[in-house]
Amino acid sequence: MTALDESSVNQSPDNGPVRLEVKDLRIQLASTRAEVVGDVSFTVHAAELFGLVGESGSGKTTVALALLGHARRGLDFATGEILLDGENLLDLKPGELRELRGAKVAYVPQDPSAALDPTLRIGFQLREALRVHPGVVDDPEARVTEVLREAKLDFTLEMLKRYPHQLSGGQQQRVTLAMAFACRPSLIVLDEPTTGLDVSTQRHVLETVRSMCRSYGVAAVYVSHDLAVVGGLVSQVAVMYAGRVVEIGPTEQVFQSPVHPYTRGLLAAVPSPERAEVLTGIEGQPPRPGHKPKGCAFARRCSYAVENCFVETPVPVGVGDRLVRCMRAREIEHESHGHRAPAPVTLGGTDEAMLKLRGLDASYGRQRVLFDVDLDVYPESCTAVVGESGSGKTTLARCIVGLHPNWTGDMTFEGKPLENGARHRQKGVLKQIQYIFQNPYTSLNPRKTINQILSEALEHFFRISADERRARITRVLEDVSLSSDFLGRYPAQLSGGERQRVAIARAIVVEPDLLVCDEVTSALDVSVQAATVEVLRQLQHERKLAMLFITHNLALVRSIAQTAVVLCEGHIVEIGSVEQVLERPTDPYTVRLIEDVPKLAEVGSAPEA
Amino acid sequence: MAVVAPSPAVVATPRIHPQWVQLLGAAIRTRRGAIGFSVAGSVVLLAVIGPFVAPYSPDQTVTFPFAAPSSQYLLGSDQLGRDVLSRVLAGGWELLLMALAATAFGVLIGAAAGISAAYLRGRVDGLIMRTVDVLLAFPQLVFALLLVSIIGPKIWLIIVAVGFTHAPAVARVIRSAALETTERDYVKSVELQGVRPAKVMSSEILPNLVSPLMVESGLRFTYSIVLMAGLSFLGFGLPPPAPNWGYMIQENRIGLSLNVWAVAVPAILIALLTIGINTFTDAVARVAIGVESRPEEALIDESEIAA
Numbered sequence: 001m002t003a004l005d006e007s008s009v010n011q012s013p014d015n016g017p018v019r020l021e022v023k024d025l026r027i028q029l030a031s032t033r034a035e036v037v038g039d040v041s042f043t044v045h046a047a048e049l050f051g052l053v054g055e056s057g058s059g060k061t062t063v064a065l066a067l068l069g070h071a072r073r074g075l076d077f078a079t080g081e082i083l084l085d086g087e088n089l090l091d092l093k094p095g096e097l098r099e100l101r102g103a104k105v106a107y108v109p110q111d112p113s114a115a116l117d118p119t120l121r122i123g124f125q126l127r128e129a130l131r132v133h134p135g136v137v138d139d140p141e142a143r144v145t146e147v148l149r150e151a152k153l154d155f156t157l158e159m160l161k162r163y164p165h166q167l168s169g170g171q172q173q174r175v176t177l178a179m180a181f182a183c184r185p186s187l188i189v190l191d192e193p194t195t196g197l198d199v200s201t202q203r204h205v206l207e208t209v210r211s212m213c214r215s216y217g218v219a220a221v222y223v224s225h226d227l228a229v230v231g232g233l234v235s236q237v238a239v240m241y242a243g244r245v246v247e248i249g250p251t252e253q254v255f256q257s258p259v260h261p262y263t264r265g266l267l268a269a270v271p272s273p274e275r276a277e278v279l280t281g282i283e284g285q286p287p288r289p290g291h292k293p294k295g296c297a298f299a300r301r302c303s304y305a306v307e308n309c310f311v312e313t314p315v316p317v318g319v320g321d322r323l324v325r326c327m328r329a330r331e332i333e334h335e336s337h338g339h340r341a342p343a344p345v346t347l348g349g350t351d352e353a354m355l356k357l358r359g360l361d362a363s364y365g366r367q368r369v370l371f372d373v374d375l376d377v378y379p380e381s382c383t384a385v386v387g388e389s390g391s392g393k394t395t396l397a398r399c400i401v402g403l404h405p406n407w408t409g410d411m412t413f414e415g416k417p418l419e420n421g422a423r424h425r426q427k428g429v430l431k432q433i434q435y436i437f438q439n440p441y442t443s444l445n446p447r448k449t450i451n452q453i454l455s456e457a458l459e460h461f462f463r464i465s466a467d468e469r470r471a472r473i474t475r476v477l478e479d480v481s482l483s484s485d486f487l488g489r490y491p492a493q494l495s496g497g498e499r500q501r502v503a504i505a506r507a508i509v510v511e512p513d514l515l516v517c518d519e520v521t522s523a524l525d526v527s528v529q530a531a532t533v534e535v536l537r538q539l540q541h542e543r544k545l546a547m548l549f550i551t552h553n554l555a556l557v558r559s560i561a562q563t564a565v566v567l568c569e570g571h572i573v574e575i576g577s578v579e580q581v582l583e584r585p586t587d588p589y590t591v592r593l594i595e596d597v598p599k600l601a602e603v604g605s606a607p608e609a
Numbered sequence: 610m611a612v613v614a615p616s617p618a619v620v621a622t623p624r625i626h627p628q629w630v631q632l633l634g635a636a637i638r639t640r641r642g643a644i645g646f647s648v649a650g651s652v653v654l655l656a657v658i659g660p661f662v663a664p665y666s667p668d669q670t671v672t673f674p675f676a677a678p679s680s681q682y683l684l685g686s687d688q689l690g691r692d693v694l695s696r697v698l699a700g701g702w703e704l705l706l707m708a709l710a711a712t713a714f715g716v717l718i719g720a721a722a723g724i725s726a727a728y729l730r731g732r733v734d735g736l737i738m739r740t741v742d743v744l745l746a747f748p749q750l751v752f753a754l755l756l757v758s759i760i761g762p763k764i765w766l767i768i769v770a771v772g773f774t775h776a777p778a779v780a781r782v783i784r785s786a787a788l789e790t791t792e793r794d795y796v797k798s799v800e801l802q803g804v805r806p807a808k809v810m811s812s813e814i815l816p817n818l819v820s821p822l823m824v825e826s827g828l829r830f831t832y833s834i835v836l837m838a839g840l841s842f843l844g845f846g847l848p849p850p851a852p853n854w855g856y857m858i859q860e861n862r863i864g865l866s867l868n869v870w871a872v873a874v875p876a877i878l879i880a881l882l883t884i885g886i887n888t889f890t891d892a893v894a895r896v897a898i899g900v901e902s903r904p905e906e907a908l909i910d911e912s913e914i915a916a
Contacts, residue, residue, distance in 0.1 A: 401801055422801050430803045443794035447628065447816035456812075460802050506798070 016046030019219035020067070020187050025080035027062055027071060034290030036075060037062050037243040044187070044236070046217040049210065051234035051251065055225055055266075055525040056496075057286055059243040064223045067189050068105050069097045085186055103133040106180035110192040112172035116164040122175050123160025129182045136183045143182060150215070151178035152208050170201035174208065181212055188213070190222045194229060198388040198552070199596040206233055206598075225525060227270050228555075228598035231255050239263050242286045242297035249322030255600060259324045259333050261302045269530035271555040273582060273597055278341045279559050281531025285495050296326070304332050352415075354379045354546045355400065355514060360409035362392070362399050369395045370407070371570045377514065382540055382547040384561035384578070386554055388593070392570040393550045394438075397518045400548065401435040413514070431461045434507035438519040440499035444491040450502050451487040454509055461510045476509040479542075480535050497528035501535060508539060514546045515539075521556065533560055554597050558582060566590045628819045635896040642892030649885025652878055656701025663695035667852040675867035685868040687861050693871045700852030701878065704841075707768055708833035714772030715833075716826050719779025720818070724810050726780065727787035738784070741777040749774040749832070750839055757845045767846065771836050775829045786821040790814050820897035827890030831883040838879050854879055 025040040037059040044050040054060040062075065069089040071077055082089040084105060092100065101107075106129075109115035116125060123144075130140040137143040148155050151174045164172055173193055180188055190209065194202040210233060213220045224230045230237060231251060238248040239262065247260040258264045265282040284301040287293060293300065299309035308327065316323040319333055326332070353376035362370040369392040377383045387393040398404035400411070402422030411418040413433065419425045437443035444453060454473045458464070464472070474484050480501040491499055500520060507515060517536065521529035537560050540547045549561055557564050557578055564581040566574040566589065574587040585591045626634070636642035665671055669691060676686040684693035726737040744752075756770040790796065796813050804812075840846045841855030854875035861871035 403797060403801065422803065425803070427803050430801060435798070435801055437794040437798065439794065443798055445793075445795040445813055445817070447819075456799075457802060460804060510802075 016048065016217060018043055019046050019048075019085060020044040020221070021081075021083040022063075022067070023081045023083070025063070025066060025082065026078040027059075027066060027075055028078045029290060030074050030076045032290055033076075033078075035078075035243060035292070036289040037066070040080070040238075040240075040245055042236075042238055042245070042248060044219040044221060046186075046219055047214055048236065049213055049220045049222055049234040051230040051237035052221055052223045052240060053225070053227060053230050053237055053266075054240035055286070055527060057242075057288070058240040059289075060223045060225075060240050061191060062243075063240070064107075064189050064191050064221065067187065067221060068101055068107055099133070102129045102185075103136050103183045104185050105187045105189065106183070106185040108173075108176050108180045108188065108190040108193045110195055112176045112193075113164065113169065113196075115176055116172060118164055121161050121163060122167070123157075125164075126160065126175065126179055126182065129179055133183050147178045147182050150181065150208075150212055151175070152204070153178060168201075169197055170205060173197060173201075173205050177205070177208060177212070181216070181218070184216055185218060188218050188220045190220060192224050192226075195224075195226070199554075199598075200388070200592060202229070203596040203598070209233070226598070227255070227266060227526065228600050231600050232598050239266070242292060243289060244297065244325060245316075245323075246298065246325045247322060248316075249320070253320060253322055259319050259322065259329050260298075260326050261304045261332070262298050265301075266527055267600070269527040270600055271530070271533070271553070271559050273555040273558055273594065273599060276342060276558045276578070278537075279530035279534055281497075281529070281534065282527040283531070285497075304328055304335075351379065353377060354414060355548070356410070356412045357400075358410040360396075360399065360407055360411060362395050362404060362407035364395075364406070369570050370399070373409075373567075373570075373572055375565060375572070375575075377546050377548055378563075379513070379546045380540075380544045381563065382537075382549055382561040383563040383565060384549045384551060384557040385565045385567055386551060386557055386593075387567035388552060390569070391567040393552075393567050394518055396567070397435070397516050397548065397550050401433055401516050402430070403435070427461070431510050432513045434510065434512035434515055436500075436503050436507050436515065436517045436520050439523050440496055440503050441523065443503050444499055446491050448490070449487065450489055450491075450494075453502065454487075454506055457506050458509055472509060476505045479508065479539060480505045481531075495528070496524050497532060500524060500528075500532050504532075504535060504539070508543070511543075512545070514548065516548045516550070518550045519552065520549075522552070529556075536560065554582070554594060555599075566593070628816075629823060632820060632823060632893055632896055636889065636892040639892045639896065641895070642889055645885050645888030645890070645892055647885075648881055649889060652701070652882040652885065653705060655698070655878070656705050659698030659701055663692075663698040665692040665695040667691065667696045667699040675861075675864035675871070677868055678870060684870040684874055687857070687868070687871045688864055693857075693861075693868070693874065696852040696857060697854070697874050697878070700854050700857060700875070703852075704834065704837055704854055707764065708771075708830060708837050710768045711771035711833045711837070712775065712826055712830045714768060715775030715829055716779050716822065718773070719776040719825075720783045720815075720822060722776065723780040723783030724787045724814055724818070727784045728791050728806065728810050728814060734784075737780065741780050744774075744777040745781075747774075749836060753836060753840060754843070754845060757840065762845055767837065767840060771833055771840075774836070775832065779825050779829065782821060782825055783818060786818055787814055790817045793817075820893075824890055824894040824897065827886055827893060831886045831890075834879060834883055834886075 021043045023041050025037060026035060027037040028035050040063055042050065052060045052063060062072070065072060066077070067082060069082070069092060077090050080090070089097070089100070116122065126144060127140065130137060130143060153171065153174045167175065176193070193209070194205050197205060206229065209220065212218070222230060222234055234251055236249065237251045237254050238245045239254065239260065240246065241262045247254055247258065247263045254263060255267065258267055268280045269282065271279055282301055287297055293310070295310040295312055296302070296305070296314050299305040302309065306328065312327065314325050314327040316325045317327070317329040319329050355377040357373055357375040360370055360373040361368060373396060385393050385396060395404055399407045402425055405421030407420065413429060418429065422430060451473065454476070455469060458469055458472060473487070477484055477486065482498065482501055482505070486494070486498070486502070491502070494502065520536070521532050524532060533556060536547070539545065551557060561578050564576065564578045565572055566581065566587065568589045574581055574585060574590045581590060582594060585594055637646055670689055671692050672682060672686045672690050674686060674688050674690045676682060676690070678685040682692050682694065684697065687693050687696065722737050722741070726734040752774050753770040757766060760766050791814060796809060799809055799813055837846065838855030841853045842859040844859065846853055846856055857875040858872050865872055
């Protein structure tokens, strides 16, 4: 991909010196030599934040690790160069690489609770990088104090004696940031460092990352699946699909007028907290490494694809300041990428509430997690419960469905009181309230086919003939947009999105009245999330279901719910219609929560702040 | 339990064999498994077709006691002048069948107890596991001897006694394997439908314990063979004249210096059988936990999730 080097498309406006240059990087499976990542080239300047965006399996983490000269077991560097301050990392010997890591290139992992050693004090872990690279900084102790301040950890030296579990998630991530910045590296690789954090913590950590990169002139590569986060943070962005960069250029251009059909699809799938819109997912799945079809890897899922797309592998084409790997880039550049239709307004039934909670208190052991919760869920309407982790939202859902029996207060369903645990409830009630679990990877029995899973649910509640059963199962699969080919498959043969649809089908097939969805999209990619939410929204509408939609994602609420409930540390702090809560919040907590949500619309404004 | 790595793409083949078939197939394809399978397989084959190809009746005195091997009696004769080769060929299947039955019985009650303890928790768990602790305090052989010496040597009793001594150890292994499964969301999901505990255990939990159950069965099978042979050796097996490898070792050891084969051959066969089964079981266990799976495939699936 020499086109990139010739055209100066990738020059950042405030041109610092080039820190990192990746040229034609190709990484392959050691055994079959199948390409995992190919033809990746980009440049990052000093003090620049560069974003690497993609969904699961796009190869973004593989590229991120390559920047440290590391290939995971079973992978090989095939061709290409990774130049850090002019030095090719791929030519270095293992010993030289070790010298380099931590000192010149640093890595911030995705999950700090897993990355920090639970048996060592954080002070020890923080000083470790300075200890193994002696001479990088003059006074290690002074540097420790300094980097703590920069990472906005107002720690006394005394607090360095703590163990990782004594810190909050945000603090832990700041510790890993401090560790990464301790030796004043040239390049820092951040691998989804805010994924496990709450929006408010996430915003603060992101601000810290930005200010630290600025003040040191560090080049940063930020890897993420979260388009909104990346959009607000970086100045240049590369979108990856199936191991290749499909679109690369200045963030505002890429996000505000995407050219590549995949980028367009991805952006259309991101829910917006400002407007209630129909989310469109991208049908199908990315090819696996080693199973890439001929031609463009995206062609099979692309609505712009022409015959040639299936034959010829596209090369990057310059569009404005961008490079787009699509042979129709120039043709479709000016084609509107379609504005999303506003979501149809479902008017919730105004009659009697179907589910009524009054003064609900719940606890785990001695720890109380829900305090005096009052909640009404009306028939044919969707109520969203929003809260950060630890707010008690999942406990609330589990109390309602009967998985968490340890609660007091009044809970009535269609006028009749609900018993504390599922095992005390009537079969009829169990049928009426169905629960969809957060993680589709654990909610389906791996030893059963999809047909078995659905039939067993159906057989348990209905006495129907085999023909009738088959008919109902086929119908419900259609409703969740799965073909009947799936019936004989096992969960392991399905993608995350397909699994979640099966889980939805399992809940829907018994014809419930109330559907409780607990963070059902949090384990899914954004394009899959969009499709899943759309399936749920349509089902709720068509089958006139009452739905309780538990989520931490405020933006999603807009697309699916009519009523929003904000939960904070076990208390309901705000309740009202979705427009009212999201546009005119009254509680200070809600106000802050909404402000902290990264929004795609802010793309381009933030980095220059 | 093998954690099923979520695959990102739909696998082209719609048909999947049951897990135990997959495991056996994969185990045989490893070197360790192939060796174990062929060693144990040959001994089993010998025991199964032996009675039909034995040159003499196993109970018939054909020559003088402890005759050395000759062209007529390939392995010589035993203490009563019976043909050793014929007795070896005829004396295996019974041992195998009884060991198999004892294993099945032991694994069955052990697994039932282990799964119940893991799933029902609380008092049931305490009761089952403390009983297990007490039973484990008895040496297996002593326990089996006790039962047989009280009631007398009967086929069913030997099977039950040997099987029963396996149950506590099986229960312990299966309980710890099942504990993790009982916490899975798919178990919660059927509980929310109000499915009865017995059904939850048999239909949701048991199928996910196939690999520990297979490994445990293989292991217990070898123990059963050794225990059965040991009981026979001590004279608590089936009474003579029924030929039996364990008993042959005991009855012929007085003539060890005259005809060593009368003791050595049954002993070697028992050793080969147990080593073979053990090696194969080891291969199954390795495949089940993924030591011998193809690394790059596992890697891709994990990386898809991590990415």
